[in-house]
Amino acid sequence: MRGTGSDFQVRGYMISSAAQCVRETLGDREGNQILANLTPQTREFITSAQTASWYPVSALSEILRAFAAVSKNDEKRAQDQLVKCGSYMAKEATNTFLRLLMRMLTPGLFAKKLPDLWSRDCSRGKLEVDVTDARLVFRMSEVAGFDHAACTGAGFAVFALTTMGKVVQNIEIRNWSLANAAADSEVLITWKT
Numbered sequence: 593m594r595g596t597g598s599d600f601q602v603r604g605y606m607i608s609s610a611a612q613c614v615r616e617t618l619g620d621r622e623g624n625q626i627l628a629n630l631t632p633q634t635r636e637f638i639t640s641a642q643t644a645s646w647y648p649v650s651a652l653s654e655i656l657r658a659f660a661a662v663s664k665n666d667e668k669r670a671q672d673q674l675v676k677c678g679s680y681m682a683k684e685a686t687n688t689f690l691r692l693l694m695r696m697l698t699p700g701l702f703a704k705k706l707p708d709l710w711s712r713d714c715s716r717g718k719l720e721v722d723v724t725d726a727r728l729v730f731r732m733s734e735v736a737g738f739d740h741a742a743c744t745g746a747g748f749a750v751f752a753l754t755t756m757g758k759v760v761q762n763i764e765i766r767n768w769s770l771a772n773a774a775a776d777s778e779v780l781i782t783w784k785t
Contacts, residue, residue, distance in 0.1 A: 600649040600737045601715040604641030609684035610655045610744075611638040613677045618662065626658050646715065653739035653774070660740060660770060667770055674740045675763060678747020679754075685713070686755075694755040699723050699783075702752050706730060709748075717741065726785045728753070733776040742768040742777035749781055758783040 615623035627638060634651040641647055659677060663670035686694065694702075703723035710719045717735040721728070728749060735741040742765050750760050766778040 599715075600717075601646040602649050602652050602738070603643065603713045604637070604645045604647050605643040605684055606681050606713060607634075607637050607647055607652050607655065608641045608643075609681045610652055610659070610677055612684075613680035614655065614659050616680075617659075617673065617676065622662075626662070627655070630654055630658060649714070649716075649738045653737065656740040656744065657773070660773075663770075665770060670770055671743055671765060671768070674743030675747040675750060678744030679751040680747070681744060682748040682751035686751075694752055695757065697752070697756055699728060699753065699756065699758070702749075702756070703728060703730075706749070710745075714738070719745075726783050728781045729778065731776070731778045735776065736774050739773035740768075741774065742779055746779045746781065749779070753781065753783055758785075 611627055614626060617623070618626065627635065630638075631654060634654045637647050637651045638655075656674060656677065660670040660674060663673060700723050703721045706721045707719045710717065717738065718733045719730050720733075721730040723729070730745070730749070732742055732745060746763050746765055750763065753760055760781060760783045762780075762782045764780040766780070767775050768777045
């Protein structure tokens with residue numbers, strides 16, 4: 593059931609794929625150790641989440657916080673890992689057919705669909721998107737409770753642009769930090785044309 597009010601929810605695939613990204617990035621031993629230290633509820637969601645069902649965003653945020661903590665307060669490293677996690681989640685969200693379709697999209701068409709993709713997978717929050725020839729900007733708001741949404745959102749966009757054949761040159765995430773993980777943020781992505 594889709595969340596209402598303050599019970600921000602996300603799709604199950606986001607939880608299970610974030611956990612799998614932790615394991616693949618850190619290796620099974622370290623990844624599993626980090627995941628074993630999560631709350632019992634989050635550990636249960638990792639193993640039993642149904643792809644399209646709704647789950648509390650707090651479970652996803654807990655996984656992302658644990659993954660970011662591996663950086664030992666190195667914000668650049670944490671951001672890079674979280675963007676990678678967002679790309680991993682996007683890959684898991686798209687089946688073979690959708691990936692083929694994405695190759696035919698333009699950045700402009702993708703930008704128009706991005707708010708719809710967000711609302712398909714997140715019960716709250718807003719995206720405003722602008723795109724030019726080689727630059728995508730999106731602003732996230734009302735994401736309180738979804739820690740590192742800006743970084744994982746950037747990863748989703750990077751995955752889509754890469755699938756379209758673009759070579760991403762720069763990712764800038766404004767108003768996000770480890771201490772301010774669920775703030776309204778702005779993401780700027782540039783690529784080679």
